[in-house]
Amino acid sequence: MRGKEVVLEKVSAKFGDFTAVHPTDLVVNAGEFFSILGPSGCGKTTMLRMISGFLSPAGGSIRIGDDTMLGVRPNQRPTALIFQNLALFPYMTVWENIAFGLEARGVNKAGRRKRALELIELVALSGEEMKKPDELSGGQRQRVAVARALAVEPSVLLLDEPLAALDLKLRQHMRAELRHIQRMTRVTFIYITHDQGEALTMSDRVAVMNHGRMEQVDTADRIYDHPSTPFVASFVGENNILKGRVTAIENGIATLESEFGILRGRTTPELAVGVDAMLFVRPEALKIGDESQSDNRVAVKPVRRDMEGAFVNWVLSTGERSLVAHMTKAADAKIDHNRSMHVGFAANDTIVMVSGEIADTGGRVHEVPV
């Protein structure tokens, strides 16, 4: 098994008048764990269905390895799809499920069984081969689905939010397991998810999608530290958003005039003097107590303290807005619930972008009412 690269050129998708995917160029490298991250309805599943062949693009072309996929049916593509609900065959045993692709290819029973048992070992399900899917736990079913897809030796494995139905602990465990399987097989994984945690932890690279467009395609670190649009900045990870107007740009630092006074942050290429801008600062970059050393200061009053374990989540009020700060236990101890104070943050820990659409985070961080 070796992965192949997947190349999309100006691929688009339409449902009637609705454009689900705008013309998109994308290169997924051979053997890469690639995630497409986006909110529901952003077109990520449509993208996957076009690569798998269940949906024909309205325009553009898809190439896998050296072969164009124009007019090639799903079963003839070197891809295998893992469905969101797994779609295991309930009337077949584990090994029959895994061997189904081989059965369809006319491999004899002995050959099928041998290969199925190999894969059962790969996904650590030895001893479960005679069980039916409904006798397995969620994580085991997950592994059967992976093994079933790998049985046909695909060059590209497409995964449509396969961990969505699992509980948190198991999900985290399966992330590591999927990553491990991907490393072992070197098959190209294209992983669809709306869960940024999954995308960031597992992927070599992540594409963030919104409204049928790729907002940013980059490594997880780059996406987190250097988001290219306000949407990416607000969708991936948590971010405080401070709005203002750009008054100066010098040495890579933009100066904003805002309701909190003068703010300074890293500039981005599109930024110009006079435009409305958003300054994004991560909750973990907010500091208390050493405000004099910071480039930015904002007066706040503590509102709520959420104990999260390793760190403490503070909701701080600026008067009209709220900010969220993640603090270490040590920093947390310094906070007096009843006193106003200042938070500070370094210009280098922020990013300033031209105002744009931000992700609907369902009442997260910057929308917490005061």
Added chain:
Amino acid sequence: MKSLFEIYGWPLTTLFSACVALWLTVLIVAPQFFMAELSLRFEDRGDRLTKIVNDLDVLYREKGTKEFDLENGPACNTMGMVNPVMTNESSCTPFGEEDRLRVEQQVHEIEDRIQSLLVEEQNLKKIKAQQFPYSIKNYTAMTGLHAWTLAKTVAFSLIVTLIALAACYPVAYAVALRSGPVKTGILFTALFIPYAVNELMRIYAWLTVFDLHGLLNTLLAIIGMASFASDELIVWYRFPGTVLVVLVYTYILFMVFPIYNTMATLDPNQVEAARDLGAKTWRIHWRIIIPHTKPGIAVGCIMTFMLAAGSFSVPHIITRGLQPKWFTQLIYDKFFESSNWNLGSAYSFTLLLICILFIFAVMASFGVKLRQLAR
């Protein structure tokens, strides 16, 4: 029961329970028990007692006629038939003394015979009352011809079931898995419209097709394979196929709906997954869709078979007496032509037994459990 009380309160619950109890006893248990009891009592139509009862009937009638004649004079002889009702003085001459004596003598003779028969009847009845009344003779008394009819009915019902299954599976598949909501609506409406028409009307409608001057022969005449002028027409009612066609048509919905209902619950992703793994259409049906749809297919087969085997109206109307009878028609004849409810009940139970065996056979061959059928 307790939960019923909680949901409906005691007045409604009592009413419901009473209605259910009434329904069970009056409409299910009592008639079945009555029929079962009848079927186990053999009425020998050829025994002495039956003969005596018949003879007594005749003698009482004869005696009544003679006594009427004695009171009103002899019957008028019209068209060679004695008709006491037509008696009137003007056209009938009264008895002479000699005739009167002769008739009186005859009445006495009849009374003597009645008396001796009544004594014999009493004795026979006493003997019969002492005998054990039940036997399975009604079940073993079936003649070879009737057994053959039963076998044919069962065989035909099996064929009907298979045809219906072959016709319904693709339809259910198209409706359940291959069409959007609008198309599904249209297809269902098309399926339903014929069923808004009364069942008898639907069956009679087929007569316009099979009739000697019906649609089929007209079409044949148009292409020159039949002729109205020279009476070279095909008597379609003679072909057993006509009954098959009409039975399939009449009961097909009972096959479509169970299959559709189970098939519609299949996760479309399973079909896509199988296709993605390289399975061809027939393998997807064989390995994915049919295993999932089994309970529906079993229910459809059972319903269609039972309805076909128990159908009276279709063979009765369609064969026009030109084909051997169906077993249901034999049962009808036993009840209402020869007035032998005992044998009729036994025939009914025999058919019921075969249907139950069929249910178990289907469930066993499909590997379906009763619990799954109930869904």
